[in-house]
Amino acid sequence: xxxxxxxxxxxxxxxxxxxxxxxxxxxxxxxxxxxxxxxxxxxxxxxxxxxxxxxxxxxxxxxxxxxxxxxxxxxxxxxxxxxxxxxxxxxxxxxxxxxxxxxxxxxxxxxxxxxxxxxxxxxxxxxxxxxxxxxxxxxxxxxxxxxxxxxxxxxxxxxxxxxxxxxxxxxxxxxxxxxxxxxxxxxxxxxxxxxxxxxxxxxxxxxxxxxxxxxxxxxxxxxxxxxxxxxxxxxxxxxxxxxxxxxxxxxxxxxxxxxxxxxxxxxxxxxxxxxxxxxxxxxxxxxxxxxxxxxxxxxxxxxxxxxxxxxxxxxxxxxxxxxxxxxxxxxxxxxxxxxxxxxxxxxxxxxxxxxxxxxxxxxxxxxxxxxxxxxxxxxxxxxxxxxxxxxxxxxxxxxxxxxxxxxxxxxxxxxxxxx
Amino acid sequence: xxxxxxxxxxxxxxxxxxxxxxxxxxxxxxxxxxxxxxxxxxxxxxxxxxxxxxxxxxxxxxxxxxxxxxxxxxxxxxxxxxxxxxxxxxxxxxxxxxxxxxxxxxxxxxxxxxxxxxxxxxxxxxxxxxxxxxxxxxxxxxxxxxxxxxxxxxxxxxxxxxxxxxxxxxxxxxxxxxxxxxxxxxxxxxxxxxxxxxxxxxxxxxxxxxxxxxxxxxxxxxxxxxxxxxxxxxxxxxxxxxxxxxxxxxxxxxxxxxxxxxxxxxxxxxxxxxxxxxxxxxxxxxxxxxxxxxxxxxxxxxxxxxxxxxxxxxxxxxxxxxxxxxxxxxxxxxxxxxxxxxxxxxxxxxxxxxxxxxxxxxxxxxxxxxxxxxxxxxxxxxxxxxxxxxxxxxxxxxxxxxxxxxxxxxxxxxxxxxx
Numbered sequence: 045x046x047x048x049x050x051x052x053x054x055x056x057x058x059x060x061x062x063x064x065x066x067x068x069x070x071x072x073x074x075x076x077x078x079x080x081x082x083x084x085x086x087x088x089x090x091x092x093x094x095x096x097x098x099x100x101x102x103x104x105x106x107x108x109x110x111x112x113x114x115x116x117x118x119x120x121x122x123x124x125x126x127x128x129x130x131x132x133x134x135x136x137x138x139x140x141x142x143x144x145x146x147x148x149x150x151x152x153x154x155x156x157x158x159x160x161x162x163x164x165x166x167x168x169x170x171x172x173x174x175x176x177x178x179x180x181x182x183x184x185x186x187x188x189x190x191x192x193x194x195x196x197x198x199x200x201x202x203x204x205x206x207x208x209x210x211x212x213x214x215x216x217x218x219x220x221x222x223x224x225x226x227x228x229x230x231x232x233x234x235x236x237x238x239x240x241x242x243x244x245x246x247x248x249x250x251x252x253x254x255x256x257x258x259x260x261x262x263x264x265x266x267x268x269x270x271x272x273x274x275x276x277x278x279x280x281x282x283x284x285x286x287x288x289x290x291x292x293x294x295x296x297x298x299x300x301x302x303x304x305x306x307x308x309x310x311x312x313x314x315x316x317x318x319x320x321x322x323x324x325x326x327x328x329x330x331x332x333x334x335x336x337x338x339x340x341x342x343x344x345x346x347x348x349x350x351x352x353x354x355x356x357x358x359x360x361x362x363x364x365x366x367x368x369x370x371x372x373x374x375x376x377x378x379x380x381x382x383x384x385x386x387x388x389x390x391x392x393x394x395x396x397x398x399x400x401x402x403x404x405x406x407x408x409x410x411x412x413x414x415x416x417x418x419x420x421x422x423x424x425x426x427x428x429x430x431x432x433x434x435x436x437x438x439x440x441x442x443x444x445x446x447x448x449x450x451x452x453x454x455x456x457x458x459x460x461x462x463x
Numbered sequence: 464x465x466x467x468x469x470x471x472x473x474x475x476x477x478x479x480x481x482x483x484x485x486x487x488x489x490x491x492x493x494x495x496x497x498x499x500x501x502x503x504x505x506x507x508x509x510x511x512x513x514x515x516x517x518x519x520x521x522x523x524x525x526x527x528x529x530x531x532x533x534x535x536x537x538x539x540x541x542x543x544x545x546x547x548x549x550x551x552x553x554x555x556x557x558x559x560x561x562x563x564x565x566x567x568x569x570x571x572x573x574x575x576x577x578x579x580x581x582x583x584x585x586x587x588x589x590x591x592x593x594x595x596x597x598x599x600x601x602x603x604x605x606x607x608x609x610x611x612x613x614x615x616x617x618x619x620x621x622x623x624x625x626x627x628x629x630x631x632x633x634x635x636x637x638x639x640x641x642x643x644x645x646x647x648x649x650x651x652x653x654x655x656x657x658x659x660x661x662x663x664x665x666x667x668x669x670x671x672x673x674x675x676x677x678x679x680x681x682x683x684x685x686x687x688x689x690x691x692x693x694x695x696x697x698x699x700x701x702x703x704x705x706x707x708x709x710x711x712x713x714x715x716x717x718x719x720x721x722x723x724x725x726x727x728x729x730x731x732x733x734x735x736x737x738x739x740x741x742x743x744x745x746x747x748x749x750x751x752x753x754x755x756x757x758x759x760x761x762x763x764x765x766x767x768x769x770x771x772x773x774x775x776x777x778x779x780x781x782x783x784x785x786x787x788x789x790x791x792x793x794x795x796x797x798x799x800x801x802x803x804x805x806x807x808x809x810x811x812x813x814x815x816x817x818x819x820x821x822x823x824x825x826x827x828x829x830x831x832x833x834x835x836x837x838x839x840x841x842x843x844x845x846x847x848x849x850x851x852x853x854x855x856x857x858x859x860x861x862x863x864x865x866x867x868x869x870x871x872x873x874x875x876x877x878x879x880x881x882x
Binding site for chain 1: 484487488523567569573575580581582666686704706707709710711713714718734745799817821822823825826827828829830831832833834836837842843844855857859869870871872873874875876877878879880881
């Protein structure tokens with residue numbers, strides 16, 4: 045890490061701390077006004093954003109980015125409208141700061157409240173999608189946090205143009221512009237500087253592929269909200285309803301294969317298989333999914349033989365691993381060994397079996413008779429999310445504005461002394 | 464860190480993970496039975512515990528421990544009774560695991576619950592007090608966590624004897640003995656091994672002086688629940704009630720000076736001082752407190768001149784720093800500069816002033832017209848506490864069984880698919 049990055053990090057970090065102190069008691073109306081004004085600015089400045097995006101696309105083409113990356117990078121009027129709509133949606137959410145999370149009285153007359161407060165300063169490190177500039181900036185601001193954004197070098201100009209709109213929003217509402225800072229350099233050393241900035245940053249949220257998240261989790265000295273992989277399992281129990289099971293399995297795998305809530309492994313109880321046969325797998329094959337099957341399931345025409353490393357693997361593609369298991373305990377044992385603590389779903393009509401699955405697994409999200417594709421802050425009703433976390437501390441599952449909060453205790457007495 | 468410590472850490476850590484998986488769904492009755500049986504064992508084995516303590520006291524005398532440390536180390540029948548009572552109190556608390564923290568329905572029929580789960584494996588690193596073996600072990604067990612205890616080398620035998628009683632409790636309830644493990648060596652390398660055991664330990668709680676806590680905060684790769692210092696402030700506002708203020712200031716400083724909630728700095732508003740004069744400081748002087756005063760306050764007979772480093776200093780003694788400030792904003796500015804985010808109290812009858820103090824400071828605990836000595840899990844009504852945390856993430860303020868929990872989402876559908 046070079047001296048220049050350390051100096052820049054200290055400057056940005058100190059400014060963020062000062063902004064955070066002010067944001068902590070900014071009124072809900074003021075934060076809402078800033079986000080609405082930012083949405084207006086994004087739409088008004090759409091041509092400037094598209095021009096900036098054109099520079100990034102030219103740079104990306106020169107660098108030979110994959111077509112998937114080029115697609116993530118590309119903006120058009122529809123996507124810009126989506127960014128503005130996202131800002132308005134966060135603006136309209138309930139303000140999470142100051143919520144009374146718990147309160148009680150003590151026999152000596154003390155009244156104790158636990159109230160939500162901002163976390164402080166959030167660092168967001170992301171890759172090619174320029175819309176994260178607006179989404180992450182908005183959620184952090186809603187929760188009263190200052191944010192330091194470090195976008196991908198590919199989206200440098202697009203992120204800058206969107207950031208300018210966020211600043212316009214802050215100015216319009218009379219909030220400090222340092223509330224949402226964008227690292228003004230493509231220098232990769234700044235990522236290292238952010239990961240070590242325990243004095244200046246309270247939590248880091250990486251947004252991107254496994255390479256980025258893995259780097260952040262390995263190197264960060266600052267706490268991290270993230271999931272490395274979404275190796276989501278669907279288990280079809282002996283007591284599953286066949287029609288529900290067919291519907292959910294197909295949706296969990298095929299609705300969108302590139303998101304972290306997509307199912308990567310189908311576990312079928314031997315009793316279910318004895319009664320219903322290959323129908324779940326035949327549905328997947330008919331939908332064009334490559335089914336990597338183990339043991340007896342390989343006898344089903346159209347499947348391919350699973351390799352050992354196909355279990356515990358995140359395909360993010362039209363591929364699924366499949367295996368027979370002995371009841372819910374077999375499914376639990378498999379998931380404990382191969383899961384990533386993200387999301388698993390059980391298909392069963394048996395309450396006791398579902399309860400056992402819910403009790404004995406400790407993934408961030410456990411589902412019954414529902415598609416793993418619901419693992420999403422929007423689908424949970426949280427408005428937007430900055431990501432999904434699989435750690436045990438503070439934030440798990442979808443991370444929205446509520447999860448970007450900390451808390452403090454307020455204690456009210458009447459000259460009360462401790463005996 | 465030597466290879467032997469790494470191997471031992473891996474053995475202990477793997478056993479703890481296995482125990483944690485089982486504890487996660489242990490019934491409340493079983494955990495309660497284990498703690499009650501442990502309390503019985505502590506009392507039944509009091510002579511064995513006293514004999515072990517005699518070995519530690521002899522070792523401590525040989526090492527030339529201070530009389531304060533010898534006192535913390537020493538056990539007698541009363542203190543052993545206190546340990547047994549503490550175990551019974553935790554046994555009687557409500558079980559924190561499985562609590563529904565929030566639940567809601569979605570328009571598509573999904574029902575979403577956020578429920579409390581154990582954190583997993585807790586590491587506790589402590590110094591001379593052997594009772595931490597029982598207190599920390601009990602709170603971790605109550606929250607369904609496995610715990611790895613690393614006691615001070617001075618209390619090696621005493622902690623071992625108490626630990627044997629905890630194991631007797633686990634056996635009696637049919638829970639795995641590896642739920643509460645005591646590191647079986649005095650080797651200091653094991654502390655380093657624990658601080659780096661991110662695979663095996665979810666959170667580290669240090670219990671001891673600033674030297675230990677500072678070491679843990681600097682070196683740990685595992686998350687830490689702790690506070691480095693309790694530099695607690697009391698601010699007497701212009702609108703304070705004089706009698707309440709006198710009572711609270713005296714209690715906050717003098718009730719017990721060695722605890723983290725003891726006041727270390729008195730801030731007096733100039734208006735209060737103009738109206739009421741030196742009375743708060745005279746009370747402290749009369750009680751035998753050394754008052755290190757700044758500016759005009761030095762004119763009060765009996766005070767000594769404060770040095771610059773007396774502000775932001777944890778005396779843990781009959782000493783207090785004192786300064787005049789300009790209103791609540793002066794107090795807020797002082798506390799932001801010199802506080803340790805632990806506990807601060809405002810003395811005022813003015814609601815708006817109190818609200819400003821509550822909003823603009825972000826200490827873990829803020830009080831109004833109450834003594835900072837209430838900063839304690841027992842006084843908060845949490846039963847016992849494993850410590851007090853000043854971090855922003857997960858746990859702040861007193862850390863009891865509830866705070867030793869994580870959570871997961873349980874989602875119930877009816878064959879529900881995402882469009």
